Amino acid sequence: MAAAAEQAARTTPTPFYLTSEAEIAAAAAHLEAAFPDPWVRSYSLKADPLPAIVSLFNDRGWGANCVSLGEINAARHAGMPNAWITLEGIGKGPEEFDAAIAAASTGAPFRWVAIESLDEARALAAAVQKYLTPLSTPLRVLLRLNPSIEPGTHAGLAVGRGSSKFGSDLAEITAAARLIAADGAGIELIGIHLHAGSQLRDLKEWETAVERSLAAYAGLVSEGLITEATHQKHGTLCVGGGEPVALDGSDDPAAQARAFRAAADAAWSGAAGPVPLVRAIEPGRALVATGTYLIARVLHIRERAEVVSGPLALPGALASNCERQVILDAGMGELIRPVLYGARHPVLPISSRDGSTRLSAVHGPICESTDALGAHQLPEGIARGDLLAITGAGAYADAMWSPYNGRPRPARLLLGVSGELSELRVRGLI
Numbered sequence: 001m002a003a004a005a006e007q008a009a010r011t012t013p014t015p016f017y018l019t020s021e022a023e024i025a026a027a028a029a030h031l032e033a034a035f036p037d038p039w040v041r042s043y044s045l046k047a048d049p050l051p052a053i054v055s056l057f058n059d060r061g062w063g064a065n066c067v068s069l070g071e072i073n074a075a076r077h078a079g080m081p082n083a084w085i086t087l088e089g090i091g092k093g094p095e096e097f098d099a100a101i102a103a104a105s106t107g108a109p110f111r112w113v114a115i116e117s118l119d120e121a122r123a124l125a126a127a128v129q130k131y132l133t134p135l136s137t138p139l140r141v142l143l144r145l146n147p148s149i150e151p152g153t154h155a156g157l158a159v160g161r162g163s164s165k166f167g168s169d170l171a172e173i174t175a176a177a178r179l180i181a182a183d184g185a186g187i188e189l190i191g192i193h194l195h196a197g198s199q200l201r202d203l204k205e206w207e208t209a210v211e212r213s214l215a216a217y218a219g220l221v222s223e224g225l226i227t228e229a230t231h232q233k234h235g236t237l238c239v240g241g242g243e244p245v246a247l248d249g250s251d252d253p254a255a256q257a258r259a260f261r262a263a264a265d266a267a268w269s270g271a272a273g274p275v276p277l278v279r280a281i282e283p284g285r286a287l288v289a290t291g292t293y294l295i296a297r298v299l300h301i302r303e304r305a306e307v308v309s310g311p312l313a314l315p316g317a318l319a320s321n322c323e324r325q326v327i328l329d330a331g332m333g334e335l336i337r338p339v340l341y342g343a344r345h346p347v348l349p350i351s352s353r354d355g356s357t358r359l360s361a362v363h364g365p366i367c368e369s370t371d372a373l374g375a376h377q378l379p380e381g382i383a384r385g386d387l388l389a390i391t392g393a394g395a396y397a398d399a400m401w402s403p404y405n406g407r408p409r410p411a412r413l414l415l416g417v418s419g420e421l422s423e424l425r426v427r428g429l430i
């Protein structure tokens with residue numbers, strides 16, 4: 001990767017994102033081994049919706065889990081057929097409904113649409129009724145359960161908590177299912193959708209979330225809200241994503257994927273009522289986080305103590321407390337996770353500088369104090385123009401890019417499995 005980054009930096013201005021196809025393939029293979037067919041595997045585009053990345057998953061038989069018309073278009077651009085597209089998200093609006101209805105009306109429906117609330121079920125039913133022609137195939141939906149667990153992750157990622165804005169409790173699920181049965185002509189309720197949170201480390205809690213989802217599913221079947229015919233043919237539970245990634249390399253991703261599968265199996269085998277035939281996962285981060293590096297250059301270096309404590313100290317991963325300051329040409333615009341979630345992304349030198357290293361405060365170029373990457377061991381002799389790689393920049397990095405301070409969008413490059421470099425997006429293009 002270092003050699004490819006140096007080669008690319010001769011012609012591509014920094015910062016740029018460099019993705020290793022081999023690393024993405026390895027991450028995908030771990031999840032494919034743990035969740036083989038007939039598990040339905042979809043890639044959650046929110047982690048990185050670049051069509052060229054999505055098409056790597058398309059080629060491996062993964063579907064596309066989308067939250068917006070923009071992501072649906074990216075999935076289509078990557079070659080995904082409607083039958084492999086799932087649509088979910090707390091903020092779906094008329095554009096997303098229209099896309100789902102249009103797909104069903106042409107006989108090529110999305111795999112499913114996951115509904116977040118009773119109000120959303122009402123809005124979708126009304127949108128289908130307003131459509132001028134009856135749908136030629138049913139618009140299949142899941143209802144998203146809020147499993148009300150303690151996901152054991154960062155507060156900003158704990159979407160399976162009862163207090164989060166995501167999903168519905170059992171009473172709301174039942175009300176939405178009854179509404180669909182009464183007013184949802186053209187809509188077929190096929191099951192339950194779950195996503196308990198991201199960077200999930202507490203698998204016991206996750207297993208509880210899957211158990212609750214299975215119980216919710218069984219309740220809908222026994223009330224006839226999922227019909228017997230649907231249960232037999234299309235009954236579905238999607239258990240979401242959330243598999244964690246440690247950027248310091250301390251995880252064993254194959255073992256982790258197996259542990260998630262074992263927890264799902266334990267929930268399925270303990271289920272009392274009718275269980276869904278179709279089982280699905282939709283990871284994002286675990287597939288793409290580690291395969292992409294943000295390649296940056298050193299802009300300025302100076303000796304300046306940053307030993308700060310008390311209320312004005314930067315929190316967690318942003319804090320430095322050391323005596324050398326290194327300013328890079330990449331920062332929170334290209335990678336917002338440190339400031340958003342306190343994420344620590346190791347920074348590795350690429351330009352070789354032999355000898356000792358020194359703890360250095362690494363900052364980005366943006367006019368915000370929180371544009372910082374914390375303290376990292378960097379070569380003593382580091383100099384202006386040296387190249388560095390910020391690791392773990394594949395998930396929720398380019399996807400959350402911001403042009404703040406008038407900065408152009410970085411180029412995207414791919415290091416292919418046989419070592420060739422290709423440009424996936426030129427610098428400056430949105």
Ligand SMILES: Cc1ncc(COP(=O)(O)O)c(C=O)c1O
Pocket residue numbers: 044046047088089194195197198199240241242243282283284285286
């Ligand atoms: C519903 C849903 N599914 C899947 C994902 C992907 O999660 P992760 O990237 O942690 O695997 C998310 C992330 O927010 C989500 O909200």
